[in-house]
Amino acid sequence: MIVHRLNEKVWPFIERHQLIRSHSKVLVAVSGGADSLLLLHYMAFLSEKLALKLHVVTVDHQLRGEESRRDALFVQSLCAKLQIPCTIKRVNVKDRMRQEQESTQIAARKLRYEIWQEMMQKDGYHYLALGHHGDDQLETMLMRLTHFGRPSSFQGIPVKRPFSSGSIIRPLLCLSKDEIYQFCHELEIVPREDPSNLSIDYERNFFRHQILPSIKERNQVAHHLVQSLTERLQEDEEFLQNEAYKLVEASVHKSTKPRSVTLHIPSFQEYAIALQRRAFHLILNYLYTTAPNVITVQHEDDFFSLLHQTKSNAKLHFPSGLEVRKHYESVTFAFRDDDKLALSSKKIQVPGVTELDNGAKIKTEIVTDCIDEASHQMLIPFIEGELSIRGRKAGDRMAIRGLNGHQKLKDLFINEKIPTFKRDNWPLLVDENDQILWVIGLRKADISTGQQTEQYILLTYQE
Structure with missing residues (x-):
């Protein structure tokens, strides 16, 4: 049976990462595309094996008018045949784009996650199952390689991560896009294709259609190698982050009124540079209520240059009024406006x-x-x-x-x-x-x- 062959590929991946427990409630996100439809059929198969309680949610972004509505109804109809309850949620992406000055993809993504979070909290789901596959992972790693200079950013899509009342799981990361389409063909699953997925105006589609084919031509299992790489990077990063937390606890003094951080330079520099870099970002996460998107590798480089300056006093200006001041052997992070608050008698x-x-x-x-x-x-x-x-x-x-x-x-x-x-x-x-x-x-x-x-x-x- 075809679904059993699919299970032979996916189930070892699920077991290795301990993705799902029996008798769990699972919210399955389905768009109507090949990856999410295969995920739906596989979760339906798995529900009998693990006694899972499934519920499908499909989001109509209302970006393609009647066609978007028909996509949602198609998913609902398929769920009825599989005897799985389905909820259609409609969101106004264009309104969000205008209000928040966001791109189409970012606005749509944030609205989807808001819906998923609300449903998980309201109905107590243990897992949110998403249909990302190995080619998605490869695209993500390539995109991050061209945009970020921090090792901690080069981790890819997590197989499992905490979310809302439970966890997000991605059981199909072990499959390539070609494998997904092959299984859909064999299972007679006819996906609904979103025409926007063909436009290279979107960055991900550029990598998908212009870059990945050349890589896959050279190595058909590149997605497996990249998946292994991301898992190892995540494990290494988890260890380094824990060590960086220890550094911050040992060498950094935090104040709440005003919100500021002071570190002793000689003590800070006793640690490995890899931990110093991560501690720097932990400090920023503590100080910024909402981390600005404009923090770059240049800010990190400027900070470490400040530590090594021979001047007794020096200062850096960071976004949102944050100032980083060196004074002899200490460095203080404090917001400029907070400095003006006088100590009252x-x-x-x-x-x-x-x-x-x-x-x-x-x-x-x-x-x-x-x-x-x-x-x-x-x-x-x-x-x-x-x-x-x-x-x-x-x-x-x-x-x-x-x-x-x-x-x-x-x-x-x-x-x-x-x-x-x-x-x-x-x-x-x-x-x-x-x-x-x-x-x-x-x-x-x-x-x-x-x-x-x-x-x-x-x-x-x-x-």
Whole structure:
């Protein structure tokens, strides 16, 4: 039986990648083309073997008028013969193109995925089955090779990936386009062809009709080799990404208010360059709510040039107002508008917890013993007056513990190599007379904690 020969090719691929479990609910996306129709017939066969509950969805993009409508009705009619429920969804691609300034293919793709996601969440499907085949994989890899310079982008179409309430699976990636058409012919499946698939105005079609035939002429199993390559690249990339996450956790300091990232250059550069590159992109993913499409390899190159500059201070401008500043041995990523947010003065609750504008907290408690302080703590004699946190002012000075006399706050920041853009918003603990008691994280004032004091205030700074 023909479908059994198809299963002999596809089932080992499914088993190797653990694509589907028995007794699952599967949403099958069918357009009416050869690949999705073969997928539909194969999933119908597989449903008996694995006790699957299938539901087909076909999307009418309304780009070809009556012909698009007939395509959707054709799929619905075929599903009725196979006794598989089918849902037709209609979307307005042209409206989306106008509103979002997107190309036809991108707008159509996004609308399809929105429908699939909604249906999976609403009805609790475990899998969304798509009909991508080996030639699609080959096209994708060639397109990415001509557009991207990052190794992590050169991975191709995943066989399986998380999506909505379950996973997207692509069981036919092991077949070539020619094999799909041959099986359709043998199974007497007559696909409906979209004329737009012949136009080389679309980039994918250019690769499909102009480039792939020459490659397949030289090597008929090129799609198998490329599929193996993408699987190995994905496995390698998963490992490298996990290691890059460890790098970020160990060497990068994140702040939420304002949203920024600071890294210590010598510590960062102890890691392999492959991990540094991936950590750079993890940092950008953290900072950008929506990653801009204009981040390129050039931005990556500029960043690494910045790390190796001999200048103590240098700055890069990234999209959406993100600035990357080098200051001595540190680099800070911060949005330009966030730098202008002044640290507001705030009274400290004693005892209690006070949240600061930068997202940190100061916990205060009253103690009776003159205990040793940790670096993130300060112990002062109990006073009746108020304690506050504020930013710096012109002419600020303080009596630094361990030094004779006072020092200008400006000089302290310079000596400690604090970047200029951080100085105005550095949190300072002051008393009711506005005297600086603690430049938090840097220096503490010389305050007597004599034994005659019965109570103390212990302040703990929590980032």
